[in-house]
Amino acid sequence: MTDAVAFDHVSRHFGSIRAVDDVSISIAEGSFFAMLGPSGSGKTTCLRLISGFERPTSGRVLIFGEDSGAVPPNRRPVNTVFQDYALFPHLDVRDNVAYGLMVRGEEKARRHAAAEEMLSLVKLDAFGDRKPGQLSGGQRQRVALARALVNRPKVLLLDEPLGALDLKLREAMQDELKALQRSLGITFVFVTHDQGEALSMADRVAVFNEGRIVQVGTPEEIYQRPRTRFVADFVGSANVLSPDICVRAGAGSGWASLRAEAVRLVPPGEGVVQGTVASRRYLGAVSRVHVDIGDAVIAADLAAGTPLPEPGATVGLTWDATALHRMEEA
Numbered sequence: 001m002t003d004a005v006a007f008d009h010v011s012r013h014f015g016s017i018r019a020v021d022d023v024s025i026s027i028a029e030g031s032f033f034a035m036l037g038p039s040g041s042g043k044t045t046c047l048r049l050i051s052g053f054e055r056p057t058s059g060r061v062l063i064f065g066e067d068s069g070a071v072p073p074n075r076r077p078v079n080t081v082f083q084d085y086a087l088f089p090h091l092d093v094r095d096n097v098a099y100g101l102m103v104r105g106e107e108k109a110r111r112h113a114a115a116e117e118m119l120s121l122v123k124l125d126a127f128g129d130r131k132p133g134q135l136s137g138g139q140r141q142r143v144a145l146a147r148a149l150v151n152r153p154k155v156l157l158l159d160e161p162l163g164a165l166d167l168k169l170r171e172a173m174q175d176e177l178k179a180l181q182r183s184l185g186i187t188f189v190f191v192t193h194d195q196g197e198a199l200s201m202a203d204r205v206a207v208f209n210e211g212r213i214v215q216v217g218t219p220e221e222i223y224q225r226p227r228t229r230f231v232a233d234f235v236g237s238a239n240v241l242s243p244d245i246c247v248r249a250g251a252g253s254g255w256a257s258l259r260a261e262a263v264r265l266v267p268p269g270e271g272v273v274q275g276t277v278a279s280r281r282y283l284g285a286v287s288r289v290h291v292d293i294g295d296a297v298i299a300a301d302l303a304a305g306t307p308l309p310e311p312g313a314t315v316g317l318t319w320d321a322t323a324l325h326r327m328e329e330a
């Protein structure tokens with residue numbers, strides 16, 4: 001199957017800034033693809049390379065197998081939902097949604113019918129006559145979504161679309177976006193710096209750092225087997241063990257990651273390493289205990305009901321050798 005989008009060694013430099021630096025990715029048609037990374041890592045520039053608002057300094061962006069180099073933004077089967085929604089305050093919701101069709105010269109009855117259909121899709125049937133200022137943040141977000149979908153793009157780009165919403169609404173919208181993507185079957189490319197958001201929604205995740213992709217994989221792969229220290233730290237899924245600790249733990253040399261739920265507490269003198277309980281925190285289903293082992297702190301997630309040691313207590317830590325995942329240093 002042809003990929004919806006593919007980057008073939010794409011770079012975009014601004015003077016000496018390598019915003020995007022030799023990125024190659026394939027985004028399967030019909031998939032939900034997340035670009036995850038800290039601020040300034042090049043995610044938005046990648047979206048703009050897909051929409052055509054940026055051109056590569058070198059390399060090629062392929063859209064459904066065709067080099068998009070000479071294709072202007074309005075000729076690409078792509079649309080974008082922005083974080084600030086960019087709605088027109090003076091237009092009502094219906095006209096906001098229909099805007100893209102007006103620009104294309106569709107007649108009024110047709111574009112209003114299409115707008116109503118999109119509003120129904122995002123569950124805003126009754127809101128067509130309102131102005132954006134009369135909507136909640138979540139409702140405005142849906143209008144932005146409807147507006148981006150009205151042109152029937154084959155690829156929908158979403159740049160931190162949930163960033164302006166509070167946590168509860170964001171979680172609800174995550175579920176809705178995922179359901180919408182499944183039912184429409186179109187390709188979503190979603191930019192976020194929120195690892196939970198990327199891991200919970202995407203089929204595949206690309207982790208960005210300083211203009212480069214450091215790992216691409218399923219959420220499980222990224223979470224369970226971070227390829228580099230940066231990914232392990234950024235995704236926050238794992239303890240990162242230095243070569244020193246790996247040697248002490250009899251686990252060979254090199255960096256390794258170790259998920260907190262794989263670490264068990266044992267009596268002092270037993271286990272792989274010894275340490276002192278630095279803190280403990282109740283997190284609901286688990287309690288997280290931080291153990292200071294001298295040159296590092298190791299997090300252990302203990303299931304609810306496990307007796308918790310007091311801060312300051314000396315404990316042993318152990319884990320199964322199979323729980324250690326070797327990483328490249330980076």
Ligand code: ATP
Nearest residue numbers: 014017019037038039040041042043044045046193
């Ligand atoms: P954020 O999450 O903050 O939006 P991002 O990962 O999307 O960040 P980009 O917006 O792609 O990152 O920016 C990547 C780098 O390129 C940054 O250092 C940014 O300052 C720089 N950059 C982006 N656009 C331009 C431009 N038009 N001119 C100069 N530098 C730019």
